[in-house]
Amino acid sequence: MKTLRLDANKPADVQLAGELLQAGELVAVPTETVYGLAADASNPEAVAKIFKAKGRPTDHPLITHIGSFEQLANWAADIPEWVESLTQCFWPGPLTLIFERHPNAPDVITGGLQTIGIRMPAHPVLLELLRNFNMAIAAPSANPYQKLSPTSAEQVMACMDGKIAAVLDGGNCMVGTESTILKVSQNRAQILRSGPISEIDLAPHLTVPVVTPEKHQYSVSGNKKRHYQPDARIMLLSAQEIATRAIPKNSKVGVMAYSPELKTIKCHHLSLMPNDHQSYRKRLFAALYEMDCKGCNELWIEAPPTGLSWLDIWDRLTRAAQK
Ligand code: TXA
Ligand code: MG
Numbered sequence: 001m002k003t004l005r006l007d008a009n010k011p012a013d014v015q016l017a018g019e020l021l022q023a024g025e026l027v028a029v030p031t032e033t034v035y036g037l038a039a040d041a042s043n044p045e046a047v048a049k050i051f052k053a054k055g056r057p058t059d060h061p062l063i064t065h066i067g068s069f070e071q072l073a074n075w076a077a078d079i080p081e082w083v084e085s086l087t088q089c090f091w092p093g094p095l096t097l098i099f100e101r102h103p104n105a106p107d108v109i110t111g112g113l114q115t116i117g118i119r120m121p122a123h124p125v126l127l128e129l130l131r132n133f134n135m136a137i138a139a140p141s142a143n144p145y146q147k148l149s150p151t152s153a154e155q156v157m158a159c160m161d162g163k164i165a166a167v168l169d170g171g172n173c174m175v176g177t178e179s180t181i182l183k184v185s186q187n188r189a190q191i192l193r194s195g196p197i198s199e200i201d202l203a204p205h206l207t208v209p210v211v212t213p214e215k216h217q218y219s220v221s222g223n224k225k226r227h228y229q230p231d232a233r234i235m236l237l238s239a240q241e242i243a244t245r246a247i248p249k250n251s252k253v254g255v256m257a258y259s260p261e262l263k264t265i266k267c268h269h270l271s272l273m274p275n276d277h278q279s280y281r282k283r284l285f286a287a288l289y290e291m292d293c294k295g296c297n298e299l300w301i302e303a304p305p306t307g308l309s310w311l312d313i314w315d316r317l318t319r320a321a322q323k
Pocket of ligand 1: 031033034035036037060061063094096098110113115116117121139140141142177178179181192
């Protein structure tokens, strides 16, 4: 299959992306977090194709992306009233909420669970597409299972060319890590995946206690120890360790660092990272991808700052470094 590269700035291309989705094809779409591998959520055969293209186990549930609040009731049931404060503040945006599923939500999306993950993405072109076609899409990140999430159309093409009908190029993702996942019920909330919206951001909108489980029982691919992996081996090191470490013979070492003293370090490829969490997050997956493109076989990554706003970045890097 030849994968079409469509341009989100061209209305005819956006229209074609919508028509391909409606016809049951897979289309990679831009969101504000990472690119998603989308299928029409109301078409179980189309959704099933996602698992084949990604090589993802079929019991790993998918997030359903909606374009309007009215669509929520088609997919979720028992929606707690207090959640309105969250959706009003954070939708469209990088917050996925896990609700009880609506009986009509297909098993292929929920992985057989009684719950369903839903979010309204903030990319303007995708939002317009969902609204114009009055469609919901099921979409995991557009990467092969356990590999790096793509934040550009180029990255999608590098891993999905020939496996999907099209990629809609909407530029580089503005946020850069996947949405925060919050499981909600009448009397409590649980953060299942840290993301760009931190517990501090959520706190003013929560009228129920938050539980952050260390491990939970769901089969959640974002919860696997190994995930978000580039080809190169990752080591998380302090600035001082990087500055004083000897480069092993025959190794192509890439360095990702933000401390000024590492600006001139000698290595195969240097990526200077921003030191504020928003810009760092936006750059993270693209920088890891570049390291693979440059042929690095070892990555020395300066350990990022700590604090709740950096939690999702730590989460992605720790899983990426896991062997
Ligand atoms: O930002 C994002 O969330 C991106 C963009 C494309 O929207 N999507 C994304 O999808 O990261 P994916 O499939 O790579 O990660 C979704 C995570 C998985 O770990 C999945 O197991 C979990 O959400 N998930 C989905 N439905 C769930 C449910 N009902 N209960 C628990 N976890 C669920
Ligand atoms: Mg993913």
